Amino acid sequence: MIESFAQSIREAAAGRRALRLRGGGTKDFYGNELRGDILDTRTYAGIVAYEPTELVVTARCGTPLRELESLLEKHHQCLPFEPPHFGAAATVGGCVAAGLSGPRRAAAGALRDFVLGIKLIDGRGQALSFGGQVMKNVAGYDVSRLVAGSLGTLGLIAEVSLKLAPKPQAEATLRLEAPQARALELMNRWAGQPLPLSATAWQDGELSVRLSGSSAGVRAAAEKIGGAAADGALWSGIREQGDGFFSGPEPLWRLSLPSTSPPLQLGGRQLIEWGGALRWLKSPENPKAIRDAAARLKGHATLFRAADKAAGCFSPLAPVLDRLHRQLKSTFDPAAIFNPGRMYPEL
């Protein structure tokens, strides 16, 4: 199968024909324009290796994410970054290419933190291996993590090895009343204390907190935090964006900011996650006003879901970074065939 992908890639490169690398297509909404002939990665599926005692799984790109997660579940393990699926068809390859992390991100780390190695087919149709299956590896540049979140613009992720974590023994969700400024302060304060915090979210004056860990630890922390017990289904609603907050016609913005940034002075509705570091904004405001506000706070704003993407989905890069991006792109994909324009028009 890898050879067949490589063949398609070599042919496309020879004809300078764009390829749209695609798994289940659940994240087609994410990023700028979709261009090129679809190269469906779902034909290369399955778990290559999984040994629970090594805390590592290696999966082919087309493996359904749901299938991987239910396998891990059987062994009381999980993907610590809690990736969003955005649909039943989500694949492992798409998950890594999109690089998105869920509610546990602030506590556990991002998707890229758990990528140990990849097999990548580059724009010349070469199958390359980087990293591996071990926890610590500093041989060569960390190409695996560079490719995570690159939206398929650097190559086809054929296989990936991910670090896993045991599933927490116990979990509890609590809800407290708090205005936004107070909620931001509480989230940051708690994160500075040895509490088994695994997710936080605020919207409409309500602050929700998830605790995960040993039963004894969760119980002790719940007493300290207070509030009322709440339904843990809230977290999958936020992760998968099925929660009521995400409906409505206004564009959905994702603002990634320093966690202690004050409440945003922007019109629209907000949902705050990651201890204050992630602010979802449903707002019809001018994209420039939103991007400027994020930049003033030393963060960035992504147009996550919108009908009109004229403003570009991702914040523009500083000139030096822009140059480095182009050079890396031409290193991996000299004929510029992979998902052109999906991340930035020039990549």
Add this chain to the structure above:
Amino acid sequence: MREFLPERAILHEEEDTRPYECDGLTAYRQLPMVVALPETEDQVQRILRTCSAMKIPVVPRGAGTGLSGGALPPGDGVLLSMAKFMRVLRVDPLARLAVVQPGVRNAVVSEVAAPFGLYYAPDPSSQIACTIGGNVSENSGGVHCLKYGLTLHNVLGMRGFTIDGEPLQLGGEALDAPGYDLLALAVGSEGMLCVVTEVTLKLLPKPQCARVIMASFDDVEKAGMAVAEVIAAGIVPAGLEMMDRPATRAVEQFVQAGYDLEAAAILLCESDGTPEEVDDEVERMKAVLERAGATRMTVSRDEAERLRFWSGRKAAFPAVGRISPDYYCMDGTIPRKRLGEVLNFIAAMERKYQLRCPNVFHAGDGNLHPLILFDANNADELHRTELFAGEVLEKCVEVGGTITGEHGVGVEKINQMCVQFRPPELELFHAVKRAFDPHGLLNPGKAVPTLARCAEYRGMRVHGGQLPHPELPRF
């Protein structure tokens, strides 16, 4: 450089440059043409612009504690010491971060964070001396990285310059940045992609308490199996270290850590968290270790005892230094389940090369640190040591591991890179380097071997008269 650097910031007399001739890997030495010790970002930028314009190589250096020769100076270039960048610029307890200059020592970060109940997690054994700039460069680990990650997982952002002196900001105080993850690429790049002048580090709340179990095993392989059993039980220990008997005996004479000297191997298995969590986890760990065949277990009763148990592990390298004129510290990572096999292999190599090799091991991460004992004044022993080390590293690759877990490739393991990677991957590494440094001036010749060098190295390991990769050009 005299135009923009004070006199004291330029060293060029041999008596001044001699201390910079090597890093922690003393087998490789080279006098630098000149050592520059800038004090400001502006000076760093001007040094880089000057060198870049004149095509002069630049090698950045922190405290020089690196073990792979990554800071080996260029004979025809500038050794850029970042030692004067030693200020902690800001600690923000609410945002849980510290902004520091690269010359700040690792241990200092936890010291300045301590009044706020916070600390910096990566703790390489050299933490009292090694600097944050060097840690970023090597993606340093430590004894707690199974649970808390490597440097990569604890760096939020960095500022610095490209070799052309262009200012670079990667990451920041937010949890991600737009575009490719260049921060992840820069961490662990061995000073080959950019020069770092400021680093934003993540601070974590200090666990309320921690306790460590010292468990004895009468068989090294059993100890290895016990490590896998702990992980299989769904426990991620805060630290999980293993030492074999030659290592514990060397250490015990040095620091009196209270190790069981009769055991073939000991495990140090730590739990941290709230008192409730720790009590619960220690009980679970003890049950697993007992089932796995531990012959004796001691749980630290208080913080002093816990630190005493760890003192032996942290002092393992200097302790071994006392029992041998020289020692060679290796750094491979393997899948945990292959531990027994690799340790047996190392024992066979001890017999083959007639050299002793105590083992200390970040068991939780599968990261081995065999310490080959030799006498550098004996040329034959040095040679046998190199062959011994090469075979062990190649064994690590063979069992699905890597030639370096946390010490970097530097100049030391450049040949073994040819074993771990094929020419297309090596070509890509060179291209990544060119994207940042088109003329190859920043730390040249390190970490990634040329294909010609690999062809030559493989040629020396020719089997059955057949050279591998006959398509490659050779010297």
